[in-house]
Amino acid sequence: MARSVWARPFLYALAIAMSVFFLMPVYVMVATSLKPLDEVTLADMWKLPSTIDWSSYATAFDKLAPNFWNSILLVVPATLLSALLGALNGYVLSKWKFKGADTLFTLILFGMFIPYQSILIPLIQFLREIGLYNTIPGLVFVHVVYGIPITTLMFRNFYAAIPDEMIESAKIDGAGFVRIFRYIMLPLSITGFVVVAIWQFTNIWNEFLFAVTITTSDKQPIMVALQNLSGSQIVQWNVQMAGALLAALPTLLVYIFLGKYFVRGLLAGSVKG
Amino acid sequence: METVNVTTTEKATAVPAVRKKRKWTADHWLAAAFLAPSVVLIFLFVYGFIGWTGYVSLSNWNSLVPDWSFAGLKNYLYLFHDFRFQADLRNTLVFTVLFIAAVIVLGQLLAILLDQKLRGESLFRNIFFFPMALSFVVTGVVWQWLFNPSTGVNLFLKPLGLDGKWYTDTNILGGFHWGKIEFGVPVAIVAVVVAAVWQMTGFAVAMYLAGLRAIPDEVREAARMDGATEFQLYWKIILPLLRPITVSVIIIMAHISLKIFDLIYAMTGPGANFVTDVPGVYMFETTFRGNYYANGAAIAIVMLLSVAIFIVPYLISSRKGGS
The missing domain is CATH 1.10.3720.10 (MetI-like)
Structure with a gap:
């Protein structure tokens, strides 16, 4: 599939899109676990934590x-x-x-x-x-x-x-x-x-x-x-x-x-x- | 060398009298002695216990106290008239078909993608593979949140006008009445399928990739010389060559899907109207939470039979073909 000019960029775009799908749960997992309690709301689910808070790890541990x-x-x-x-x-x-x-x-x-x-x-x-x-x-x-x-x-x-x-x-x-x-x-x-x-x-x-x-x-x-x-x-x-x-x-x-x-x-x- | 010859003559000669005696040395006995414990364990704990479970499934043991009196097929008849079990059969069928189809399509696509000598190929490969190292329980916990109707992916989809209820949806698509249930595709199952596909696609990718790497470059070169486009090369030549791998993938995925328990138990549970229930969950709950041992045993035997339909021919054929 390496023939036409657009093929390579398309393949990379596909690979990156699939990577996003596979990594999405990891992002949510890591971002959520580092949030302080007041940021763990449904609306802010996809946002990065404003400050890194390790306390949920302490509790989970x-x-x-x-x-x-x-x-x-x-x-x-x-x-x-x-x-x-x-x-x-x-x-x-x-x-x-x-x-x-x-x-x-x-x-x-x-x-x-x-x-x-x-x-x-x-x-x-x-x-x-x-x-x-x-x-x-x-x-x-x-x-x-x-x-x-x-x-x-x-x-x-x-x-x-x-x-x-x-x-x-x-x-x-x-x-x-x-x-x-x-x-x-x-x-x-x-x-x-x-x-x-x-x-x-x-x-x-x-x-x-x-x-x-x-x-x-x-x-x-x-x-x-x-x-x-x-x-x-x-x-x-x-x-x-x-x-x-x-x-x-x-x-x-x-x-x-x-x-x-x-x-x-x-x-x-x-x-x- | 001698032993090898003896084995071949044994097979070749029809007359037993001509057969040379195979030399069983002390070492052969030792070898057998080392293997024996495992053989005994497997016969006891696999075949013996399956027989025992079969016996329980024919008994009246549906309370805390074992009752070994013979019930005939009563428990099986009960199950096949049971709303929950009928829903389980529908869900397992739908789940298995969607799951296997998605894993095969995505597996082939990603394997071919990884075969294009992209820069960063090993990074992409690791990204597609890593969910396999996770527990279904972890997957269930995370995806339970991603598909939570009031949050998760809906935060993206809502602005697009899509507002899925995901695994809490009780709608059955294409439904018609069948027994006590509405037969069709339960919408809620789709959410579980996505999670399962996310976890298991890497398996198919790994297998297809191994298959692609085993295809000699000459095959590709010859096709290109003949003027085949890259698409034709993959569609007409490579994919047909990968068919035996597809058979293996189907069988492995089918046996995982038919006995699935932990993912669904951790992610959704049985669901309203049992839209996401499967035999594995029902068996666990009715046996170990409800003490209906005979019913649970009957579910287990049905599960075993459904898996055996795929596995037994596979084992027999791979024994003939392989080694």
């Missing part, structure tokens, strides 16, 4: 800090465990294939597409039974289990790119299952771990359904607390927007600094083979 901490306690172990499990599964399903391995893999994969509503009632009964209902470890367990399909998929595709000859020659040299994993696969897996960890971190941090059904009040992760904050009528808009920004900050930072790996994860999880 006060309300959300415990839940923010809950989310960290949830997301760190859940991400590490599910990445490790995915690496092992991906290793077995790509380099130690047995008869029916592909069918088994497809059956595992189905688990990442199901609506979790369809397992939620038994899951909660089960968690109550074993005493993990309304606990952070309970949520960690849930995210590790239902993270198996996606992490296995990502690592399986990642390991498929490592040539089988390397494994075969290691076998001839007498290396076994564990040694090959430890000395050949793991050193080549750094990128794989980064991609999977970023993907799981983002998804678990942002997840809402498990969080809102498995935990109550003081055990709730950040997204449930944010939803409660915005659901209550008495909380001002500037505080809500500050809260939304605080809740979004960790995944936004990850995206800003490691966006390349985030997109790789997205493609690895959607396009198979």
